[in-house]
Amino acid sequence: MSTPIRIGIIAGESSGDQLGAGLVKALRTRYTDALFEGIGGPKMQSEGFHSLFPMDRLSVMGLVEPLKRLPELLGIRRALYQHFLKQKFSLVIGIDSPDFNLGLELKLRRQGVRTAHYVSPSVWAWRQGRIKKIAQAVDLMITLFPFEADFYRQHGVPVACVGHPLADDIPLQPDTKAARKQLGIDEGAQVLTLMPGSRASEVEFLARLFLDTAVVCKQQIPDLQVLIPAASDERLAQLKDILMLYPELPCHLLNGQSHVAMCAADVVLLSSGTSALEAMLFKKPMVVSYRIGKWTYALISRMLKVDWVSLPNLLAKESLVPELLQDQATVEHLSDEVTALFQNQKRAHFLKQRFTELHESLCHGGSEAAAKALSDLLESPLA
Secondary structure, three states: OOOOOEEEEEEOOHHHHHHHHHHHHHHHOOOOOOEEEEEOOHHHHOOOOEEOOOHHHHOOOOOOHHHHHHHHHHHHHHHHHHHHHHOOOOEEEEEOOHHHHHHHHHHHHHOOOEEEEEOOOOOOOOOHHHHHHHHHHOOEEEEOOHHHHHHHHHOOOOEEEOOOHHHHHOOOOOOHHHHHHHHOOOOOOEEEEEEOOOOHHHHHHHHHHHHHHHHHHHHHOOOEEEEEEEOOHHHHHHHHHHHOOOOOOOEEEEEOOHHHHHHOOOEEEEEOOHHHHHHHHOOOOEEEEEOOOHHHHHHHHHHOOOOOOOHHHHHHOOOOOOEEEHHHOOHHHHHHHHHHHHHOHHHHHHHHHHHHHHHHHOOOOHHHHHHHHHHHHHOOOOO
16 A cells, blocks of 8 residues: 655644645645645644644744744744654645744755745745745745746746635625625625734734724714624634723624625725735725734834735735824724725725726636646656
């Protein structure tokens, strides 16, 4: 009997868990008896993936905050390295989380293990010197967006642009009426969806800011309904505690269901990240905001090489959606932008057209294309 192929995957947050689940499912059609192990969340585990550590142990953000957890993170990385070598894994794929994954990929590749990285670090935006380490660490970089692939080709790094799986999964014409029916919301209601992030630290920085904003918006839009999808059971408990401070604000707190909550919305107020891409794919007017530790922000802002941080603006190469970051992220500024979007139907129609164009540009096969690129890598001769 042949030994089943072993494929390692490391995902550090909910967006990576979603990508990883699609990847495991697509790879399993090619390698039916493959074993998938590493770190992943509930979506990957539902596809038969075995997570060696809880995924939320990797969910740290910024430059300063991870230092507090450095010994634990180094211990997890060391354990994964030893496991992948001892069990003779054929391929290890890091999904996003570059500060954790690239170092592991580099060590494994030096030991003859094929490595790939799925979701490019924002190396084109800041800390461009990382391209040298990436070139040494990976046999293949898998990017979601065409402008990223161009950057890697310019630097001689093997790359496959697969588009974003969500672009294939989310229909070009979302059904807002059906989403509202599913959530028990009146078809004619005015709905604001709040998405303060998937990490504990993001919710800590943004949840009360977003809820304070919703309170002000409701004063101007009396029939406003507010949805908040929690990214995990942990975030659900965290948000329940925070919502106790807002008895005057009727909210629909959902356990998951982020896509339904976005589809049902008129406007989305969200943290910068994958949720901005998702809101774009659902053709929703949005306001993008973010807050992090002041020292982390001071370091990052000095190194940025791009004009925008949200994916809709980066993809469009223009300011389609407002970005209110750090000191600009105030209740006054956010509520002004949110209420303006509710009142401007002409803007909503324009954004729907532009978001549809961007959506179509990202349909390149997603998980299936990524699995094909990784299969080609696995079946190529070792260098």
